[in-house]
Amino acid sequence: MLWFESDGIGNGTGGKRLLFSVERAYGTVKKLRAKGLDARRGLSVEARTTASKIICERVIASREFYSCRTIACYLPMPDEVDTLEIIERAWCANKRVFVPILRKRRNMSFCRLTPDTTLVRSDFGIWEPVDSEEISPRRLDLVVTPTVAFDENRNRIGMGGGYYDRCFAFLRNRQQWLRPKLAGIAFASQKVEKITPNPWDIRLYRIFTDA
16 A cells, blocks of 8 residues: 655645545455455356356457457456356467466466466466466457456456556557457456546456356
8 A cells, every 4th residue: 555644745634635545445446346256256156157158158259359369368266257168269269378377576477378288276376387388468469357346447356466457557558459458257246336447457458248
């Protein structure tokens, strides 16, 4: 959290006002994240499986998937949208598939995933490839992005690590959105009324849900 001393800022109250503003924004994001997680975790296994299939089919039928040659896609945790159908269809279409690797200092990279890739569980509890080809985020065409909460303006809240916003920060300086295209996927119940984005947040190019 940002911290500003009140002394030396305006009349001695500006720093406090900014601190309170940051605290309120942080508290709002925490509440929205909790709401999205509760909605996701509240689904039954059957409902999650059915919704995941609908979402995957919509991604696969999209022009973004059809035209991409390199696609990044996360390997799902138990309560997330199951992305395995997207990955398998990409392999069948001879697309190159990459998955996120979480590094120290909250950095993220992407490594190649093939049907023969050996996976190990990382310290973060996610499955990652072993000794696999790495690609620059700038060379990806489509990034299937995990989403905890989202709104109608394509603003996204993740788990709070800031990995995607930091990795794709270069997209903020684009005059036109060329690549990669960040496609968020989430269950419809994870939609919230409004997310006030931070200056460093990267807005999604598109969102796919089961709605």
